[in-house]
Amino acid sequence: MNTSAKPVWTPTEMMTIVAARALKSSDVCFVGIGAPSAACNLARLTHAPDITLIYESGTIATKPNVLPLSIGDGELCETALSTVSVPEMFRYWLQGGRITVGFLGGAQIDRFANLNTTFVGGTYAKPKVRLPGGGGAPEIATSCHEVFIIMAQGKRSFVDKLDFVTSLGHGDGKGSRERLGVTTKGPTRVITDLCLMEPDPGTKELTVVAMHPGVTRDQVVDSTGWDLKFAARLADATPPTPLELSVLRDLHARTRAAIEAQQQKGGEA
């Protein structure tokens, strides 16, 4: 790999595109605002036109033209097949087992893909940094058929030990979910801005299975707070295609344009 050539895509774009590629038209996907929303809509606008996107605000089979900044946005409701109440979404769609893929991220992740979005540093009683909290992640983690995790990789976020387990991944290894009577697969992929990891089938410990184009093994190791394992044979990394990049960039450009248009309409505040 010629590392001196300037890549024509950003690591975040690569992360979003790898996440999009993991989705199929037949998936029913629980989408969060941010990178998951970009990835899911990219999939819908490219190889997975029939994917069912569900946002926790209650919108089912939504087809947003722009990416909302917030989960309750009218854009999601107006382009949906149906909008149910939030409790109905959680009870009948999520815990009812009707969602194939849930997307999660977090401030911290450990080697078994457990996530923390509650606090970092100090103790629960006296946290150094209070984080937003669980949101819907704890139930997404147990009720979606499988979970894809998407987050930027770094030593502060990929840690040896979580300060708080907000969402269950593979607990302390193989068999943990089963012991709690949780029958879903849990996290099956962790997609970062550097690589793709999957839990080892024997131990459930996260293992690098592919690195993004131009990323070195040292970079990945240096961005992880534990002794990270690599698969014996890494998959070939496919760079973003021109189509993937143009559809993703158009989506972001439309979103920016919509916000600017609204602000101009409102004139000087």
Add this chain to the structure above:
Amino acid sequence: MSKRRKEVVASVKDAAAMIQDGQTVAIGGFGADNHPMALVREIIRKGTKDLTIIASATAGLEIDLLIGAGCVKKLIAPYVGQEMYCPIGHNYRKYAESKQIEVWECSEYILYAGLFAAASGQEFFAWRGGVGTSIPELNPDLVQFTDPIGKTKKIIAVPPLRADWAIIHVGWSDVYGNGQHLGARFGDRWLARAADRIMTQAERIVPNSVIRRNPFMTTIAYADCVVEAPYGGHPYAAHGFYKEDVEFIQDYVRCSEANRKGDAATWDEYLKRHIQPDHYAYLDTVGIKKLLGLYTHPIVSW
């Protein structure tokens, strides 16, 4: 119980005055949408203290504002932030880190499970989300148990979450407190049912015949009190009426971040600018051009 038709319209001021120091208040909406902001601002103006707030499952910065204004003692919420605007509410973070508020740790459906238990007069509601996490370990009100029938699954028992008041934004309402959402309902009906009394904030008061024309859309029947507050959701969106005010929310994020970082003057000035003598004085500070620029076509055709 007889339900004779009774007019329940009140001014924003009189309605907010019914909420007493120390009470538990559930606040509707979701994310950046459908929050009863005229009532929230009046609660702040009046200086109501020591509230326990039950937030909507994705609480936005309306809760952060109440915290930063010193109205909140205890918070029951699975999330406080505004996603792409602000992943975590700055005042929430400041007050939680310095233990100036108590946080009842939960997930979105643990919150709803508690509301269901309260609304249906049940001792607890069972939910699986949250098993295997630190949440039930650190929230002593949650009890993890083994499914007594299949005997294999861990489940969490969530006790009732009851509120004295629910304050809910509706699209419109009649004078008798029968309101209709003109867009998504989010978790509003569950927040309302878990409360002893319901206060709605409507964009318009409409004749009872409008409500009767489409009873399937009546989401809140028999509210105890209704206020009319056009653009009462600003700076957030009100489904069927207007979008959120992006610039205004960004300004909130800047000022609340300053407060978290110790610049209390910027925050005090923010409160002074936005906590006006009444709702219409507030709308004046926003400006007619700005407000009308937010208008969107109605989501629901009625």
